[in-house]
Amino acid sequence: MTEPLEGLTPAEARLWDAFRRGDPCDLRTGDPELDDPAADLEWDASRTVRAIVVARLLLDGPGREPGRVAALKLAGALLTGVLDLSGGQVRPYVELRDCRFDCRLLLPEAHFSTLRLLRCAVPRVEAARLSTEGDLHLPRCTVPGGIRLTDAHIGTDLLLNQLVVGQDRSGQAISADGLTVAQDMEAELVEAAGEISLRSARIGGRLSLRGSTLRNPYGRYALNAARVTVEHTLYLSSGWLSGHLDGGTPPVGVRTRRFSCEGGVRLDDGRFGNAVIADKARFHLVGAQTLSLRRIQTPELRLTLDEPPSGRISLAGARVGNLTDARSSWPGAGGIDLAGFSYESLAPQGSFPLSRRIAWLADATPEYNPDPYETLAQALRGSGEDSQAREVLLAKQRRRRETLPLAGKVWGCLQDVTVGYGYRPGRAALWMAVLWAVGALYFAGRPAPPPVDEQAWPHWNPALLALDLLLPFADLGQSNAWRLSGAAQWIAAGMNLLGWMLATTVAAGASRLLRRG
Template sequence: MEITDLTPAERRVWEAFPLGAAVDFREGRDEDPAAGASWGPERTVRAKVLRALLLDGPAQGGEIAGLKMWGARITGTLHLMYGTIEHPVRLRACHFEKAPNLYGARIPALVLTDSVLPGLTAGTLRVEGTLRLTCCRISGPVRLAGAKLSGAVFVNKARLGSPDEAAEEPVLQLNHAEVGTDVWAVGLIAHGQVRLKGATVGGQVNLNDARLHTPGDTALEAETLTLGTDLLAKGLRAQGRVNLSGSRIPGQLVFTYAHLSHPTGQALRASSCVIGELWLREAAPVEGAVNLRRTQLDLLHVPPEFWPRQVRIDGLSYRVLAPHLPAEQRLPLLEREADGYQPYPYEQLTAAYRTAGDEGAARTVQLAKLRRHRRTLPAYARLWGHVQDAAVGYGFRPMRAALWLLLLLCTGTLAFALQHPPALKPSEAPGFNPLFYTLDLLLPIIDFGQEGAFAPRGGFQWLSYLLIATGWVLATTIAAGITRSLSRQ
């Protein structure tokens, strides 16, 4: 392209390029690039001029060339597909008439901060430095699938998609991308899906205070995401499903103060994940279901009021559960399992309490597990379960058996003290002792010589039968409780 073909505005950019100097077309630093369609020729630059500069622009010895421009209206399509750009591109606060096409391009750095674009096509883009879309307003999709970026991606405070139109495809596509450091999306507003499926990020993904609006669909698609450190979503507002299934997050997954809403389905799906710490402190109650099946955690920090009415937590494992609360506040969650009674969540909660040294809470959870299991049994088994529960709390309430025995012992002793049963062989019978006679009836494996020597009659005979039967029941349940206690140890 000959310099004689350039407009005065384009000539300024052309002459500044070999020096790496900035060209600022702005009339004021607070002007809005959304009004760029009305900017005149004095600040209009054709995309083909920029393309010619970037692919074969002039150079000057001893200087580092680069495109650095503020407040320009860029007309036409900036077409750099598969191009190799050797200079950084910084187009701040610019108004793009058409979506740039950088598919498969190689570039040292790309900065579009504060710009307004109808979209960005940059799949499989290679960036040696950083990609900055900070505070951009992009009405169409940002296609970065398969991109490889050595540095970070910045989309903080960007506005993607349109609140008035349903997005036909994800507004931010970083699926299967490779990011060397971090993805910064603090304060991002996305009217459409944000897709990070299969992406690999060397550092963290930061979605603090982001607003993701995709009601009735998936707001954040991050299945099989692999991070180097954390996924931060403090204060996140997500209308639509947050899907992290199969992700690997060795640091923290933080949903503190977040609000997740997908009433018609799963608001949070994080099944089969491996996560260091999951923080849900001060998060609003979830609107929709939560799926954490088969996920592995070191720390789970979640208040009871966070959980919705339906959860899937079978196979969820965690070492520490915080904050430490009485078992009675944690148990209602296990009743909300969508697949009905599952023993594993009870065992996991028991293990967490034992890790914390709270053996009493662990016993409470185990007792709740047996009572919940009892509801799945046939009628005869449920009846026997009720007997064991009332007698000794399935072995987890051993003092209850002692109280039953004491009550029956007192009852029998008093009754037989008032009415001595007659001896079977008066000449051979020992002296009658109501206390030891009652013990002989209650304890089937102990013989004080009283039961075989005396034979009560009438109502006292029925009392003796009752003492014998309850003695066998108590002995059996106590033995079962001791066995269960020894097996736990």
């Protein structure tokens, strides 16, 4: 059995004995103000424990008492010196509550069963390639110098709720590229000043940032999670302010805090097994900062904001099953990139009329691009809204017309006015009926012209003559039977020309419909 170190203080001796029994060692005074590790109040020597004593207990501690399980459960202590457990195998359960560290905590390549730091104040946490068999908890801790968890492996859950964290010299608050969490990563109501980097991280459950406030206004990103994999859901939504944090929907009457981000968000190439939810979140972007969701893949994207981001949103190349959005979620012209964005269905929250949806597409395509229009039309067809899908495709043709030369614009206008590019075929019948009526009345008010063949002498029928002139592919025996002259000849030629144009536009529209837009 390892003997106690010489020269232990009363607090250290008390901790040594408690460790063997797995009992808590509580050095708190009972005064919440005096026990706050983040407060600017001095703690006396009766609460001081040297870091080397803690390291000795965890790495080469005394044996447990018979029938007990050794564990380090320390509360209200001032840990002096650097607690360096780098590369160590820490088998006992470790829980530190309301403790204050006067130097950084070094845990790179260390292995723990479970490590819990609850409401502790630590200048900085270095834990690259840390591994745990169970949880890693840092809730309500204050870490002004940032946290490094690069390539760390957490065996179950990572809990960071109500963490207050500052940035290191490189501007990062939490550096966790390559992090692996077997289950959930909870980072609710976090206050971070600096970049949170989760590039290529893998989360086996959900990643929750409900109610968190991320601030990095002078950097490029406040949240950089490119290539992240989340097996369940990413939450960028409201968190509820209470003593108990277990996620879920806030109960009625409970105060909530919205997710707020000052700085860019990058989720490019992320994979999400269930959904990405940004509900009532606030994104304050300046300069080149963007809300970037390029090439993400998720069954559902819920973007329901009360106000649009102050910068640009990019969904270029993203693939989404169901898109739930709100009219207020989207910035104006030039602030949206939907190039290559695909979704299968739409479920707008609140009023989002089709006219505004078409304007949304126009805002996203300063230069004409047919793909966003066709994607929207396909989603509307899938939900049974065929008439709305045709309106979207009609809007696409009108946008395309703006890019054509003068002759193309004239021809396009004619197709639009007559048959709505084939998406409003009833217009052609209406025009035919109007022209037929006008032509029939005109010819009925004139005497019968002389026949081409005086011996045949056909029966004069003004209505059939007008119809024969309008139908270019039919011969009703009238248009070629009479010798028209003067104004009547010009009227006949005009009707024949209009008939050909109507027939051509109807054929073009029918062909477009057969190609499904």
